[in-house]
Amino acid sequence: MFSPEGPSLRELAVQALSSVERGYDLLAPKFDATPFRTPETVLDATASALHRMGPFGTGLDLCCGTGAGIGVLRRVCRERVTGADFSAGMLAVARRRVRGAGPPVDLVRADARALPFGPAFDLVVSFGAFGHFLPSERPQLFAQVRSVLRPGGRFVFPVAAPARPGSAAYWMLLGFDAVMRVRNAVWRPPFVMYYRTMPFSALGRELSGAGFRVRLQPLPxxxxxxxxxxxxxxxxxxxxxDR
Structure with a gap:
């Protein structure tokens, strides 16, 4: 699963027994060499879809990590791009990655459940972050996203179809979530990272409850x-x- 540049088994064990914030601080220097980073194919497909919707003025990459989504925003936003994450280590890597042509970038250390912005953005994206939020936290998270969007602004993120019951992917994800639940039952601080806690039905209901109009668009x-x-x-x- 990991390239030679990725973390060792010992490093992963230390990270897994830390808090989410501390774990990502430790993982940050090698994060881009792990399968946890969003693949370029997903980033490129999302950027292509956003090009067809845009252009946009300002954009926010929510839970930006090392900045993969910031690159998407710089392709479709004309004015300014912001990345927000609560891991100082991940933001430090993102700062080193931000280069080349495109709108200016701000990187802000912030909790996605209490964003320090007003309604300043035309577009918010997020990649691979929602497993770090318990189902009970998502309504607050989505309300925060709505609060930082201008009227007419969009919150956009890719979701893969759920693994078919009985498939290898299904059992792998089920096993991972089970291990994390056991770990969090016996060890503190908790490390919230689950893959099977956000079904389509709940997603649409919770976004609508936060005041969004929701549609699903296939990525061909x-x-x-x-x-x-x-x-x-x-x-x-x-x-x-606004009316």
Missing amino acids: EFGRRADGSPRVRLVVATRPQ
């Missing part, structure tokens, strides 16, 4: 499953215009 680059359903969708949640 990933094709369709045997039953015709998209392998990957883009969630597009829009803050309605």
Whole structure:
């Protein structure tokens, strides 16, 4: 799973027994060499879809990590891009990565559940972060995202189709979540990272409850499953215009 540049088994064990924040501080220098980083194929497909929706003025990468999503925003935003994450280590790596042409970038250490912004953004994206929030925390998280969007602004993120019951991916994700639940039952501080806590049905309901209009857009680059359903969708949640 890991390249030679990635973390060792010992390093992963230390990170897994830390808090989420401390674990990512430790993992940050080698994070981009792990399978946890969002693949370029997903980033490119999302950027292509956003190009068709845009252009946008200002953008926020929520839980930006080492800055993979910031690169997407710099392709589709004209004015300014912001990355927010609560790991100082991940932000330090992101600062080193931000270079080249594009709008200026601000990197802010912040908790996604208490964002230090007003309604300043036309677009918010997030990649691979929602497993770090318990189901009970998502309504607050989505309300925070809505609060930092301008009227008409969009909250956009990719979601893969759920693994089919009985498939290898299904059992792998189920096993991972089970291990994390046992770990959090016997060890403190907790490390919240689950893969199977955000079904489509709950996602649409919670975003609508936070005041968004929600639609799902297939990402054609990933094709369709045997039953015709998209392998990957883009969630597009829009803050309605004020009346």
